Amino acid sequence: MDLAIETLKELIACPSVTPREAGAFAVVQNAAPDFAAERIDINGVSNLLLTRNGGFDAPRLCFAGHIDVVPSGEGWFSDPFAPTEKDGRVFGRGAQDMKAGVAAFVAACAKTPYKGRLSILLTSDEEGDAIWGTKAVLERLKERGDLPDFAIVAEPTSEEVFGDTIKIGRRGSINGTLTIAGKSGHVAYPEKLDNPIDKIARVLPLLSGARLDAGDEFFAPSRLIFSDVRGGYEKTNLTPSAVKLMFNVRNRPQTDEKAIKVFIENALKKASIGEYEIALKTSALAFIARDERLIGALSNAIAAQTGATPKLSTGGGTSDARFFAAHNVPVAEFGVRNDLIHAPNESVSIAEVKSLTLVFCDLITRIGAIDRAA
Numbered sequence: 390m391d392l393a394i395e396t397l398k399e400l401i402a403c404p405s406v407t408p409r410e411a412g413a414f415a416v417v418q419n420a421a422p423d424f425a426a427e428r429i430d431i432n433g434v435s436n437l438l439l440t441r442n443g444g445f446d447a448p449r450l451c452f453a454g455h456i457d458v459v460p461s462g463e464g465w466f467s468d469p470f471a472p473t474e475k476d477g478r479v480f481g482r483g484a485q486d487m488k489a490g491v492a493a494f495v496a497a498c499a500k501t502p503y504k505g506r507l508s509i510l511l512t513s514d515e516e517g518d519a520i521w522g523t524k525a526v527l528e529r530l531k532e533r534g535d536l537p538d539f540a541i542v543a544e545p546t547s548e549e550v551f552g553d554t555i556k557i558g559r560r561g562s563i564n565g566t567l568t569i570a571g572k573s574g575h576v577a578y579p580e581k582l583d584n585p586i587d588k589i590a591r592v593l594p595l596l597s598g599a600r601l602d603a604g605d606e607f608f609a610p611s612r613l614i615f616s617d618v619r620g621g622y623e624k625t626n627l628t629p630s631a632v633k634l635m636f637n638v639r640n641r642p643q644t645d646e647k648a649i650k651v652f653i654e655n656a657l658k659k660a661s662i663g664e665y666e667i668a669l670k671t672s673a674l675a676f677i678a679r680d681e682r683l684i685g686a687l688s689n690a691i692a693a694q695t696g697a698t699p700k701l702s703t704g705g706g707t708s709d710a711r712f713f714a715a716h717n718v719p720v721a722e723f724g725v726r727n728d729l730i731h732a733p734n735e736s737v738s739i740a741e742v743k744s745l746t747l748v749f750c751d752l753i754t755r756i757g758a759i760d761r762a763a
């Protein structure tokens with residue numbers, strides 16, 4: 390039987406709802422017996438690092454992923470934690486997100502010789518808070534000088550057909566509040582008022598929906614979108630002492646907190662707004678980790694094994710790839726189609742899992758040919 394498909398089915402049989410690994414790590418260790426295993430459990434989160442050292446100088450390559458899954462929910466025709474094969478697909482929670490990816494890279498690593506250090510990093514906390522998983526493990530690896538040179542996260546990235554999309558980054562998310570001060574007073578004496586509502590009327594045309602940058606090849610323009618306005622006393626004869634506006638920016642990496650603050654301050658100055666307060670908080674860090682060697686090797690492996698020409702994307706929700714990018718480790722995400730993730734009757738095409746395994750085998754060989762010193 391095919392090692393990737395066998396491993397996929399065994400992984401699905403583990404009810405590894407976040408943060409439980411539920412036996413999934415043993416499945417992976419059995420599938421890759423010549424890798425040294427190290428458990429890195431931090432604050433109740435289970436993580437596993439598997440390493441095989443070829444003994445020669447070649448880029449340190451790491452395949453990363455999560456074995457945890459979201460709860461199964463209602464509406465399944467079969468047991469979500471019993472792998473069920475039907476019509477060329479395997480059904481079960483996590484089939485696409487992302488036990489197929491894990492099974493494919495574990496099989497590829499087990500089967501493919503590599504002259505340098507090849508590692509597999511698995512966590513059970515990606516669908517949860519993601520604080521004590523990949524992020525914490527990479528901090529430990531950094532401390533001991535063990536960060537990889539290249540990383541692949543096998544999240545399901547393919548959209549219409551297998552092989553059509555590689556992810557090379559994500560836009561970020563920054564939340565903010567803008568409080569504009571004034572002085573409350575009686576509406577009958579407008580000449581005496583310092584009404585913050587008049588002030589927001591002046592500044593909102595400069596800020597609401599504003600484009601903070603022009604965007605680029607990989608990111609749409611970052612825009613300032615207001616989500617809430619409040620202030621006042623719910624009275625018609627009394628003006629508020631302050632108005633608080635809430636907003637969000639889905640940003641590209643260059644448009645960070647500092648850039649947003651400068652943009653808003655310029656608008657406030659232009660609109661002659663006196664007293665104000667701006668608070669910003671990054672809830673997801675924007676990143677782009679475009680490395681020509683890694684993207685080139687991955688694109689060529691996909692083209693060779695599937696005939697597809699993948700597009701480079703920054704769309705979709707967050708993944709652990711951002712934690713590699715934070716350490717300047719070139720990272721790319723590639724995997725099976727994602728049309729059924731987190732849905733009832735989640736399933737994955739057996740042909741896609743086999744094809745993904747071949748892409749990863751090919752990629753390991755291509756990365757091995759890269760001069761580490763270059």
Ligand SMILES: [Zn+2]
Pocket residue numbers: 455486487515544545
């Ligand atoms: Zn995932």
